[in-house]
Amino acid sequence: MAMDDLGGTALLARLTAEHRWEDVPEDVRHEGVRSFVNWLGCAIGGAPHAGVAAALRAAEMFGTGPAVASLPGLGRRADPATAALVNGISSHVLDFDDTHETALIHPSAPVLSAALALAEARGADGAALLHAFLLGVEVACRVGRAVMPSHYDAGWHATGTAGAIGAAAAAARLLGLDAQRCGWAIGMGATQPVGLRVHFGSMVKSLHPGRAAQNGLLAASLAAEGFDAAPDAIEGRRGFGEVLARGYAPERISEGLGESWEITGNTYKPFACGLVVHPVIDLCLGLRATEGFALAEVASVQLRVHPLVLDLTGKRQPTTGLEGKFSVFHAAAVALVDGAGGEREFDDARVRAPEVIAVRDRVEAVADPGCGRMEADVVLTMRDGRRISVTTTTPLGSLANPMSDEALSVKFLGLAEPVLSAAKCARLLERSWAMAEQKNLGWIATDA
Amino acid sequence: MAMDDLGGTALLARLTAEHRWEDVPEDVRHEGVRSFVNWLGCAIGGAPHAGVAAALRAAEMFGTGPAVASLPGLGRRADPATAALVNGISSHVLDFDDTHETALIHPSAPVLSAALALAEARGADGAALLHAFLLGVEVACRVGRAVMPSHYDAGWHATGTAGAIGAAAAAARLLGLDAQRCGWAIGMGATQPVGLRVHFGSMVKSLHPGRAAQNGLLAASLAAEGFDAAPDAIEGRRGFGEVLARGYAPERISEGLGESWEITGNTYKPFACGLVVHPVIDLCLGLRATEGFALAEVASVQLRVHPLVLDLTGKRQPTTGLEGKFSVFHAAAVALVDGAGGEREFDDARVRAPEVIAVRDRVEAVADPGCGRMEADVVLTMRDGRRISVTTTTPLGSLANPMSDEALSVKFLGLAEPVLSAAKCARLLERSWAMAEQKNLGWIATDA
DSSP states (O other), rough: GGGGGSOHHHHHHHHHOOOGGGGHHOOOHHHHHHHHHHHHHHHHTTTTTTHHHHHHHHHHTTTSSSOOEETTTTTTEEEEEHHHHHHHTTTTTOOOEEEETTTTBHHHHHHHHHHHHHHHHHHHHHHHHHHHHHHHHHHHHHHHEEEEEEEHHTTBOOHHHHHHHHHHHHHHHHHHHHHHHHHHHHHHHHHOOOBBGGBTTTTTTHHHHHHHHHHHHHHHHHHHHTTTOOOOTTTTTSHHHHHSSSSSOTTTHHTTTTTTTTTEEEEESSSSGGGGGGHHHHHHHHHHHHHHOOGGGEEEEEEEHHHHHHHHBBSSSSSHHHHHHTTTHHHHHHHHHHHEEEEEGGGGGHOOOOOHHHHHEEOOOOOOTTOOOEEEEEEEEEESOOEEEEEESTTTTTTTTTOOHHHHHHHHHHHHTTTSSSHHHHHHHHHHGGGGGGGGHHHHHHOO | OOGGGGGGHHHHHHHHHOGGGSSSSSSHHHHHHHHHHHHHHHHHTTTSHHHHHHHHHHTTOOOOOOOEEEETTEEEEEEEHHHHHHHHHHHHSSSOSOOETTBBBBOOOHHHHHHHHHHHHHHHHHHHHHHHHHHHHHHHHHHHHHHTTTHHHHHOHHHHHHHHHHHHHHHHHHHTTHHHHHHHHHHHHHTTTOOOOGGBTTTTTHHHHHHHHHHHHHHHHHTTTTOOOOOTTTTTTTTTTHHHOOOOOTTHHHHTTTBGGGGGGGEOSSSSSOOGGGHHHHHHHHHHHSOOGGGGGGGEEEEEEOOOHHHBBBOOOOOOOOHTTBBBHHHHHHHHHHHHGGGGGSSHHHOOOHHHHHHTTTTTEEEOOTTTTOOEEEEEEEOOOOEEEEESSSSSSSSOOEEEEEEEEHHHHHHHHSSSHHHHHHHHHHHTTTTTGOOOHHHHHHHH
């Protein structure tokens, strides 16, 4: 059968089953490593969250299998299904994980959480983990792009829907399934979408990638045991594309498959809040670092932003750290005062700090429908009437202006060092950057 | 807060948390018992299916917790999550389980599979199991009715979508959660819908209730541990009703809640095939039992049926037992020849039997859009020109003409006796009919 005759499910299944590690370009491998470093830091940094502990207790309520998979940041292991759930939650709960901008997916939380747990259980090496992860991201993001934007607009959280499909593909690859069974696994990922955007603002938002990772593991395990599925679950009648979206674009599955790589569209957040706030923070940090002025001189801080910024982060008077993440006013102020935009800048103390509030009260924002999503202006007006104006369309962390490897290392340490010893953090970071050469993965559970 | 001010999620949560067993009418309890008898027979009879064995191997691929929950028909136990998955599959795989006609749901496969596993793990008694099951069915079927028919038409398999919500409610009840946490559990069931009708015809159709049962268990376990969720996951913006259906009818959640009982709308199949074929089989059995004629005299068998009958079961020349279930021609013929419509009448041997084929070749069918879904005519034309015509709108097994308790017992034994000893079957049946008085549930794992 010619490739052209295959439907989307079969095309993705064949890629998953048959792609060769030797054919993964070096820059693609490196982007996979960058995603791993970012994911691991987020998982460690998120591990102390109350939702993670609750999920671990729930997953173990009825006992579990042998503890062979790591739970980064928790200093212990669990069985692979439990690890997939817990790590999917911990790596997403801070909203600091990666973003594929055209698929509108945070791909690593579902895909890596499944792949790492299974790779550890199977004694896989670093290259096998990376390859399965890259293929899972390819599947998740191509499916995501094929159903966007109507899928997200309808109310689905694609990280847990397309994410489950990608997790299934990654797990199927690690189990060494043939193309037919990879197709079953992908189809069983598609029939277990998680979940609904009504839950945004509750702990369930991060359950979505966690359960998606588990769903992917189950799908691949079932396929490995001969549990059969429809061969056209993505594109078929009453399949994923038709049922979960108004517009399904099959060419987004097939175009350049195996040649271009979705991982190269992945981005990493430099700042510990929603992406929509990043242009403003980036500009404020630049102002603080380079312009000669004292904050006391600033009479007003005027923002021009995309309308979504005020929709999502328009909280004028935040009172908690979490509320601070939904306040572009706080984000601008704390960046100007502290010169940073990490987790610490969004804790309760900084949101309530008088010196931050003093600046925050002088921030004004205007939503401009003509403003791009990655675009913002900041205008400082001094008490003497002087004005300083800056603008960006490519803030740090956007695809056009990505974080450097060094910046990702700094982000990793900022997340991990409050949780683990500095020595462990340094070892994890060094080995993670050399993931493709790791003969085994035991060091992750040992140190993380 | 007045009941009227509560949304659907909170109303269902309050009922789940606060309803009293003393307030369950006797006929409602008895219908719950009838559903249990039917479910247990289906689970035992379905246990030898290859998909059940594959799912059990997959679920245990990475080890499991203590084996405290029964796997009817398999002669062993598993941890509750594994049991929920496996029993949800085994009780649905024969397509012989119950049907709630207005919710378009097979409620027992997802809800009882979750409830029994948890009840066994918790050492609950028969009344607690029944009550949780009745409440879970109430939740599943009210949600199902609120989104029908657009939910099913869109391509969702409601048994695994609304079923997961019902399973979550039943599990939350057995864990003794308060109304707020029951609401979280219901909301987490809603965010894990399974699955897509594209999989009908593959093993994944029965994965849907199995995974739904597991999803319900996880949802309740998470809620019990304090994992919070949106309080309006059913009716809210970007919630289950809006995202998974075009029309959400909130009054179907609230009307008569706690007074009427959805279980009284549950029906049980007398025949081992799709419901659409039941009117024809019922008529053919009646003809064979009461009319004086020899099959050799019959020149033709003419059926008038609802159009869906030929859409779904129009296979003219089936060659396997499974294909026989999708052939109204075989169903009519084997009913006339054997005077029965059980699993045996849909095995490979009966589909290939010359005496059945001889009659099948004389069966003709006409789809009539004016024919009701539960309506059919059968006209026998004899070689001498004599005609015998019968018609029904209330075939055996429909809500208007339900199977008797005795008929359910016969069905149970027909399913269970090929799998378990006659003595075990008899004990299980006797104790199941007295479920409301059982002080514990250990006898299920012992005998089933």
